[in-house]
Amino acid sequence: MPTINDVARAAGVSPSTVSYVLSGRRPISAQTRARVQAAIAELGFHPHAGARALASSKTNVLALVVPLRVDVNVPVIMQFATAVVTAARTHNHDVLLLTKDEGTSGLERVAHSTMVDALIVMDVEKDDVRIPALRRLKQPTVLIGLPGDPAGIVCVDLDFAAAAAETLRHLAWHGHRKIALVGPSPSVYRRGTSYAERFLAGFTEASAELGLETMTHPCEPGQAGVRECLADIDAELPGVTALVVHNEEALRPLLDQLRSAGRRIPEDISVVAVCPRDVALGMPIPLTSVDIPSHDVGGLAVETVMKLLDGRHTESVRLLPPTLVERESCASPAS
Amino acid sequence: MPTINDVARAAGVSPSTVSYVLSGRRPISAQTRARVQAAIAELGFHPHAGARALASSKTNVLALVVPLRVDVNVPVIMQFATAVVTAARTHNHDVLLLTKDEGTSGLERVAHSTMVDALIVMDVEKDDVRIPALRRLKQPTVLIGLPGDPAGIVCVDLDFAAAAAETLRHLAWHGHRKIALVGPSPSVYRRGTSYAERFLAGFTEASAELGLETMTHPCEPGQAGVRECLADIDAELPGVTALVVHNEEALRPLLDQLRSAGRRIPEDISVVAVCPRDVALGMPIPLTSVDIPSHDVGGLAVETVMKLLDGRHTESVRLLPPTLVERESCASPAS
DNA sequence: GGGGGTCGTCGAAGCGCTTCGACGAACGAT
DNA sequence: ATCGTTCGTCGAAGCGCTTCGACGACCCCC
CATH class of the missing domain: 3.40.50.2300 (Response regulator)
Structure with a gap:
């Protein structure tokens, strides 16, 4: 696996320049940028995720907590999950899958060890035991659902x-x-x-x-x-x-x-x-x-997380308006 | 977030000693171990995943690639996924969720950037385009399914x-x-x-x-x-x-x-x-x-991955024997 | 034509951890 | 007593990246 130093050497620049080409955080001349990009392509360089996380304190990973109970609607959960993963990818994030049965400790584990930048939690209960723990995390959290007391946590769901x-x-x-x-x-x-x-x-x-x-x-x-x-x-x-x-x-x-x-x-x-x-x-x-609309709700959850991650403000509870569509199962009563 | 240095200071030892307490890779006296563990508990220390990955080249994360097509059986997929996550946790690993629609490039992205130690790939096709790419990865891979040419890749499935x-x-x-x-x-x-x-x-x-x-x-x-x-x-x-x-x-x-x-x-x-x-x-x-038996197959996939990760040998194709259970939908024909 | 800016690049420090070599202490064998 | 071991611990190097400050080069304006 080539490192950023290999790329720098190949392109005849310093490693920091390569980094700036990658992040765009400083202006780089067109020629230099081109040379660096060529070197990256040629060597097949991919930055090491761990090193990046260490240096930048960003993992580009979201945690998604799904229930794995059986009495709960499997297809709906699956739709949420795929919506979240798909949306996360458009923001250059990956998704770490947690199951609800790990409970509070699972959340704390991934949060404290800095495996993720933010969390999305599904299947929320009214007095969910996980809520106090979530409030304490330094990572932003978005709930899909609405607990009894949503104070301090952002929630999205269908109304x-x-x-x-x-x-x-x-x-x-x-x-x-x-x-x-x-x-x-x-x-x-x-x-x-x-x-x-x-x-x-x-x-x-x-x-x-x-x-x-x-x-x-x-x-x-x-x-x-x-x-x-x-x-x-x-x-x-x-x-x-x-x-x-x-x-x-x-x-x-x-x-x-x-x-x-x-x-x-x-x-x-x-x-x-x-x-x-x-x-x-x-x-x-x-x-x-x-x-x-699992897909919409999942997408909205991700958008909301992204907003929080770059410090933009967001309303604390966002309920999507329902839409009823007429098909063939309703008529006026015979009377 | 406390670091290993904070723990070391609190326990009156060097950081490396704390590391050895954590990993058990060198003998540590009972007293020292106790003090270190106390310090860890008191400070609520969790090792930084990125730093760990960087230093040890192990992430303790598995990639799981799921299909997100609709014509495929959602509950079965979900069962696989939860089986994999649950089994992975018993081996102290987490699971990164990828969707099949990212194709080969998704696999390469997570593998080359060292986000995962190994991959589990579902919904394999006969001439799956991803197979050649998987062979090239340095991370071990287990397929759930059986491609036309399984050479060089480990597969598990129901027979x-x-x-x-x-x-x-x-x-x-x-x-x-x-x-x-x-x-x-x-x-x-x-x-x-x-x-x-x-x-x-x-x-x-x-x-x-x-x-x-x-x-x-x-x-x-x-x-x-x-x-x-x-x-x-x-x-x-x-x-x-x-x-x-x-x-x-x-x-x-x-x-x-x-x-x-x-x-x-x-x-x-x-x-x-x-x-x-x-x-x-x-x-x-x-x-x-x-x-x-989605659950068994998922579990087996994880066990197999773990074997590969610690260098143990494993058969390259493992097909679970089917079990038929009699219920009420079969009888002899009226004739 | 000299002072102040901006542009483009570099070097070095440091993120938090693991691991290797080293080293004193304790111990058993001679 | 002496030597060789094993045990328990430490210090330092380094994993690969980001980021900050610094520094020429260049440009513009008065």
Whole structure:
């Protein structure tokens, strides 16, 4: 592996000049620059990342903390991750992958040992134990999600409360008055997962504002969970004409269940999903849905981190507005 | 951030002694070690990763290259990734996430700049353009998959040829003679994806050995693709009594399709899937399947990398034997 | 035509760690 | 007692890069 000294010698300049060619931090004459660049190309020189980090205190690496639980939506996580990696590369950064199960100590390890310049943390809970630790780090951090107390930490996410309101507005506009929310599994609520609570709160509030008759029900995974959930809904809110489904895994069995009960969509019951676009499109009937824009959120997280890294100011909480797209799962109730 | 010098001062020893306490590369008296460790704990010292990498030429970081295509099985990839990260951590390594779309240059970038000690590359194709580049790197590499010419590179994977044979043996044992393979989408074959070809070859060979009447058919994603695939199969191999499905995405629509055509599983038609265990279990009927042990393969990849890193020898191709587990989707044909 | 700037380049220091050689002390064997 | 070892520790060199201050050369303006 050639070093910067080899390049300098080959180009007949000093190592510092090579460095300045690379960084552009000082003016270098066109001829010199050309010679240096030729030498770099010829020798196949790549600066040593460790040496660079040591000298400049910059690693050009971001940490990305992903959950690896199974009850959480794998494709969504994957979309976030690829969005983050792709966006990071456009800013000349690489991504170090951490799993949530290392908890606080994992964050501290990579931060204290200066392996990364900044962190992006997914799957945030309401009273996330990692938050106090994150506040103490010298590296900037961006959360994907919204903890109970976001003070001192920058957060980005979809505006789930607005998303909930959006689904209800749409259904109300179609004329629905009795609407049930099929939520995530109870374990998600139990963990205090941020997006679940925000969606629930938005749903309840919008329901009151619109004067609707609604109920909410978590939904265990699997056929059995869905069956039970639907039964409870029918018992508690008889004559329900629309379902808002904020549970990607339940979606499929739920549609199956409705079909085998002879309830047609949208003739007998309307459904609005909250899920990634491709999931909504991959169902037997294309579902009217509020998109979960993993890609945008991931990209925004990276942009925000970059802003923080070069000291620019940024708002501390940034919630993306939801967009509902109409497909084929909503109609006016038969009445 | 305290440095090794701060620790040395606090413990009343020289920096090199602290280093030897950390690395254990020279004997240190119990008292000294205790004092040093106390100082480390008190100051919250973490060695600077860059400095360490520079001095020792070891980064304790692995690169993991994942595909980010959409036609490829997201949950499987995610399982690989988490298995790799988890296993890497047990060896005190972290994982840098690269996407396949950076191609050869991404590999060269992280390798030449000494960001990683070794690489693990997923989603290998038969004539993968990255292979020659990988051979040239000074860092050891482990492929998950099997290229056409694996010379000079270590590979680990499930033995897909054996897996195919296993499915046929099982179905033959049940008395099936007419069996069709529902394969991955044509684009997967077109790309020369290693596992698809190996499964196909194993299927064809075992079919001949067992004297079965079989056919194979790729399957486009989506309901339409499945419908077409089934129609072709019925046309080409009338009276087919069993299906081997090597296409995770097609699985669900395929079952739907069979059901709505009034073909019961396993009474009218048997199905063996090749997919991760949880996918097989998540279907309306628990499917008899050959497990794709992402977790084991990921773990094995890391173990292999570690072996290479400390100079131990390792076989150049390691294929895990498949295991078929019986569930409820196979029975003897009505005859 | 001399003073003040800017431009382009160099040299040296230093980032925080590992590692090698050296060296005194302690110890067992003769 | 003496010599050779092993044990435990230290000092210094160096890993490859960035960055700061310095310094000619050159240009512009009064």
